[in-house]
Amino acid sequence: MEQTYIMIKPDGVQRGLVGEIIGRFEKRGYQLVALKLTTPSREHLEKHYADLAGKGFFKGLINYMASGPVVAMVWEGKDAVKTGRTILGATNPLASAPGTIRGDYAIDVGRNVCHGSDAVESAQKEIALWFPEGVQQYSKGINSWIYE
Numbered sequence: 001m002e003q004t005y006i007m008i009k010p011d012g013v014q015r016g017l018v019g020e021i022i023g024r025f026e027k028r029g030y031q032l033v034a035l036k037l038t039t040p041s042r043e044h045l046e047k048h049y050a051d052l053a054g055k056g057f058f059k060g061l062i063n064y065m066a067s068g069p070v071v072a073m074v075w076e077g078k079d080a081v082k083t084g085r086t087i088l089g090a091t092n093p094l095a096s097a098p099g100t101i102r103g104d105y106a107i108d109v110g111r112n113v114c115h116g117s118d119a120v121e122s123a124q125k126e127i128a129l130w131f132p133e134g135v136q137q138y139s140k141g142i143n144s145w146i147y148e
């Protein structure tokens with residue numbers, strides 16, 4: 001089963017959207033295998049966003065992400081990376097479809113409420129960065145009412 005790293009950014013936490021965002025993944029059928037509320041250090045965020053270090057918005061992005069607690073999560077299930085991004089919506093909320101998290105709750109790209117891994121390989125790296133202690137396993141396995 002595929003795993004993806006999903007994060008509720010400081011704006012999403014401060015706006016009280018934690019339950020709403022978790023609920024969308026749960027109701028879709030994905031399984032929560034790791035969760036923590038944490039205020040990340042700038043060094044940690046610079047590692048997470050290393051690919052964007054050359055971008056003009058990098059400093060503002062790090063300031064925003066270090067401004068308060070985030071909810072770091074790992075969700076597991078079929079095609080979790082791609083479907084996770086679909087649930088979040090497009091990076092720029094103005095381009096996000098209604099019914100997606102960003103399409104329902106955000107306007108500005110610099111306050112887009114959530115993050116989701118963009119590929120299986122980056123998901124693995126992000127999960128290792130945010131959860132070096134590892135993730136949970138469920139003893140009962142896959143739910144036959146979710147998967148054929």
Ligand code: RTP
Pocket residue numbers: 052057061090091109110111112114115116117118
């Ligand atoms: P994310 O990692 O948050 O899911 O976003 P993404 O892959 O869809 O987008 P990426 O290009 O990796 O950008 C990461 C985050 O940087 C902020 N951003 N600001 N001001 C700007 O022009 C700008 N562009 C990107 C967003 O918060 C974006 O989610």
